[in-house]
Amino acid sequence: MIWDWAFAFEIIPVLARAAIVTIEATVLGFAIAASLGLVLAVVRIAVPWTGWTISVLVELVRSTPLLIQIFFIYFVFPKFGVVLDAFTAGVLAIGIHYAAYCSEVYRAGFDNIHRGQWEASIALNLSQWTTFRDIIIPQVIPPIVPALGNYLVALFKETPLLSAIAVLELMQTAKIIGSETFRYTEPITLVGLFFLAMSLVSAALIRSLEGVLNRRTMR
Amino acid sequence: MTEQPMVRFENVSKRYGALTVLDGLNLDVPRGEKVSVIGPSGSGKTTVLRMLMTLETINDGVIWVEGEPLTHMERNGKLVPADLAHIRKIRAKIGMVFQSFNLFPHMTAMQNCIEAPITVLGMKRAEAEERAAELLDMVGLSQKKGHYPSQLSGGQQQRVAIARALAMRPKIMLFDEVTSALDPELVGEVLEVIRKLGREHDLTMLMVTHQMGFAKEFSDRVCFFHAGKICEQGPPSELFGAPKNERTRQFLHAVLEAG
Amino acid sequence: MGIGTLVGMLVAALAVIGVLATQEEYSLFLPGLLQGAVLTIEIAVLGSLLAVVMGVLAALARMYGPAPLRWLATVYVEIFRGTSALVQLFWLFFVLPQFGLSIDAFPVAVLALGLNVGAYGSECVRGAIQAVARGQWEAATALNMSRSQMLRRIILPQAFVAMIPPWGNLFIELLKSTALVSLITLSDLAFKAQQMNQNTFKTIPIFTLVLLMYLAMSLVLTIGMRFLEKRASLGLARGKAA
Numbered sequence: 001m002i003w004d005w006a007f008a009f010e011i012i013p014v015l016a017r018a019a020i021v022t023i024e025a026t027v028l029g030f031a032i033a034a035s036l037g038l039v040l041a042v043v044r045i046a047v048p049w050t051g052w053t054i055s056v057l058v059e060l061v062r063s064t065p066l067l068i069q070i071f072f073i074y075f076v077f078p079k080f081g082v083v084l085d086a087f088t089a090g091v092l093a094i095g096i097h098y099a100a101y102c103s104e105v106y107r108a109g110f111d112n113i114h115r116g117q118w119e120a121s122i123a124l125n126l127s128q129w130t131t132f133r134d135i136i137i138p139q140v141i142p143p144i145v146p147a148l149g150n151y152l153v154a155l156f157k158e159t160p161l162l163s164a165i166a167v168l169e170l171m172q173t174a175k176i177i178g179s180e181t182f183r184y185t186e187p188i189t190l191v192g193l194f195f196l197a198m199s200l201v202s203a204a205l206i207r208s209l210e211g212v213l214n215r216r217t218m219r
Numbered sequence: 220m221t222e223q224p225m226v227r228f229e230n231v232s233k234r235y236g237a238l239t240v241l242d243g244l245n246l247d248v249p250r251g252e253k254v255s256v257i258g259p260s261g262s263g264k265t266t267v268l269r270m271l272m273t274l275e276t277i278n279d280g281v282i283w284v285e286g287e288p289l290t291h292m293e294r295n296g297k298l299v300p301a302d303l304a305h306i307r308k309i310r311a312k313i314g315m316v317f318q319s320f321n322l323f324p325h326m327t328a329m330q331n332c333i334e335a336p337i338t339v340l341g342m343k344r345a346e347a348e349e350r351a352a353e354l355l356d357m358v359g360l361s362q363k364k365g366h367y368p369s370q371l372s373g374g375q376q377q378r379v380a381i382a383r384a385l386a387m388r389p390k391i392m393l394f395d396e397v398t399s400a401l402d403p404e405l406v407g408e409v410l411e412v413i414r415k416l417g418r419e420h421d422l423t424m425l426m427v428t429h430q431m432g433f434a435k436e437f438s439d440r441v442c443f444f445h446a447g448k449i450c451e452q453g454p455p456s457e458l459f460g461a462p463k464n465e466r467t468r469q470f471l472h473a474v475l476e477a478g
Numbered sequence: 479m480g481i482g483t484l485v486g487m488l489v490a491a492l493a494v495i496g497v498l499a500t501q502e503e504y505s506l507f508l509p510g511l512l513q514g515a516v517l518t519i520e521i522a523v524l525g526s527l528l529a530v531v532m533g534v535l536a537a538l539a540r541m542y543g544p545a546p547l548r549w550l551a552t553v554y555v556e557i558f559r560g561t562s563a564l565v566q567l568f569w570l571f572f573v574l575p576q577f578g579l580s581i582d583a584f585p586v587a588v589l590a591l592g593l594n595v596g597a598y599g600s601e602c603v604r605g606a607i608q609a610v611a612r613g614q615w616e617a618a619t620a621l622n623m624s625r626s627q628m629l630r631r632i633i634l635p636q637a638f639v640a641m642i643p644p645w646g647n648l649f650i651e652l653l654k655s656t657a658l659v660s661l662i663t664l665s666d667l668a669f670k671a672q673q674m675n676q677n678t679f680k681t682i683p684i685f686t687l688v689l690l691m692y693l694a695m696s697l698v699l700t701i702g703m704r705f706l707e708k709r710a711s712l713g714l715a716r717g718k719a720a
Binding site for chain 3: 002052055056059060062063064065066067068069071072075076079157158160161163164171174175178183184185188189191192195196199200203
């Protein structure tokens with residue numbers, strides 16, 4: 001039989017538990033990506049001479065495969081005395097990788113703020129920190145939420161890479177089921193369907209969010 | 220009158236949802252006539268040209284070209300909406316020049332003028348180039364054959380666009396606000412080319428324009444559009460000299476005041 | 479980032495590889511890694527070709543195809559964008575044989591990566607076609623061109639220029655994704671690195687070299703696409719710069 005429903009139902013609870021690990025990795029990875037990305041973008045503006053260095057770092061991270069970066073953090077860091085378990089190393093690698101992409105999104109957001117906003121803040125004698133926190137950031141974030149959302153979905157879809165360092169997320173669990181039962185069709189197809197469903201739902205969410213944001217800025 | 224009009228709008232209407240842009244338009248244009256269409260923005264004047272060029276579909280009525288239906292075709296003695304093959308056959312008689320030139324940016328002036336003659340009419344390249352060279356000469360741009368649109372001024376681009384349209388040997392030429400996007404000092408060179416066309420060719424011309432002076436001097440007839448209808452029409456001397464309709468008077472007064 | 483900086487980074491990356499290669503600790507691994515890099519490049523090139531073909535076909539089918547073809551293309555794009563490259567790779571590798579379809583790992587790798595990136599590519603082909611000004615379609619209509627003549631002669635040549643930067647990014651994504659094929663037994667650069675690491679535990683030299691090699695390949699691709707972009711936009715932008 002090509003597709004065994006009984007087998008599929010039998011493995012769904014196992015895969016569901018693994019899906020929680022996938023979601024944890026996504027949330028933690030994106031938390032790192034979004035905050036580190038913002039820090040990079042702000043440092044660039046606050047400390048102008050770092051601009052070139054940050055550009056090169058971002059380019060380095062974006063030009064090399066995430067899989068190799070995961071291996072690098074997992075295998076190389078211990079040589080410097082930093083021993084990380086597979087989950088932490090993997091989440092850290094994913095977070096840093098996507099921080100590079102997110103920092104470019106924030107940067108575009110900052111570039112879109114009219115010079116007049118900075119000048120008005122100086123005229124009101126606000127400190128640089130207050131200007132960032134109360135004037136600039138609140139204007140930067142809403143328009144870039146959809147772009148960040150797209151990276152969240154992209155990051156989510158890359159979490160199966162963690163299976164390469166044996167994190168027990170969805171893909172690894174599906175592979176283990178496959179190797180134990182010699183039935184790969186059900187576990188891998190179910191994993192694919194899970195990702196497909198989540199991606200379609202989040203794409204729809206991002207689209208409606210875009211609509212709301214567009215209406216807000218139209219005012 | 221035995222000869223069929225070159226263009227006939229028969230009870231043509233155009234609507235966008237609830238908005239009626241043209242309301243039961245009837246208009247005959249005999250062969251060789253030069254008609255100017257004027258009116259406030261939103262009066263439907265540009266829509267008239269765009270429907271004739273088949274850039275817009277119509278909701279009611281029939282448009283005829285030389286006695287043949289353009290928007291429709293005959294099937295068993297009845298008129299049914301035309302298919303693309305029929306539209307392309309009739310549309311071949313019409314050329315159009317646009318407000319924003321719409322030259323193909325990836326082609327030189329010469330390539331712009333030979334593209335359609337070669338691909339659509341199946342002309343030999345040498346023949347098409349010879350004809351295009353004549354036309355570019357006619358519009359005063361024989362020196363700019365190898366230039367790309369981005370290397371030409373607005374006035375030069377618009378003259379290439381006129382040559383490009385003429386290369387398809389149309390019988391009817393449509394000019395849609397062809398000087399509106401130009402800097403004031405470049406308007407003259409384009410109008411001069413249109414004047415020359417009027418003198419030397421037996422073309423039927425319809426133009427939407429804001430250049431009242433030019434409409435007055437050049438056209439045989441002026442149609443004033445208001446709210447989707449022809450409000451008043453007649454020879455330029457009458458329409459500009461002694462407008463009968465109150466709306467026409469208001470419009471002309473406002474335009475002359477501004478200009 | 480300016481093309482000068484990119485070239486500078488490429489020269490620096492190659493120089494560092496050259497310097498490291500003089501150390502025995504590093505040079506030991508270089509031949510094996512280079513062997514892996516050749517396979518990486520083969521898969522990247524073939525995958526990119528397939529991606530371009532699929533991207534253009536899917537975009538045209540979605541925009542101008544008859545209904546069944548349109549649905550097929552939409553389903554293709556949604557499935558391959560909605561699941562990740564690794565899931566697709568594993569599905570083709572592990573599940574197809576259970577349907578009696580045994581394909582070698584190499585064609586599976588090219589197929590999975592090409593189909594995956596082609597799905598994203600179809601969106602940028604579509605976007606570039608839609609970005610061509612409406613006046614261009616209208617001018618072509620006024621010249622009485624047929625739909626296929628408009629597309630071939632007027633629209634696609636202009637859309638092509640707008641497609642180069644996003645396709646450049648997609649080719650980089652594809653090049654990076656080739657590392658995944660190491661997980662289906664192909665001995666590409668990432669696989670060689672893993673294998674040597676397990677055999678020798680010389681983690682630092684191996685992964686340093688591998689990162690530098692991927693970096694160099696990405697930079698060559700980025701710089702190449704920049705040049706292509708410049709050349710292609712020449713016809714459109716000529717005179718504008720002056």
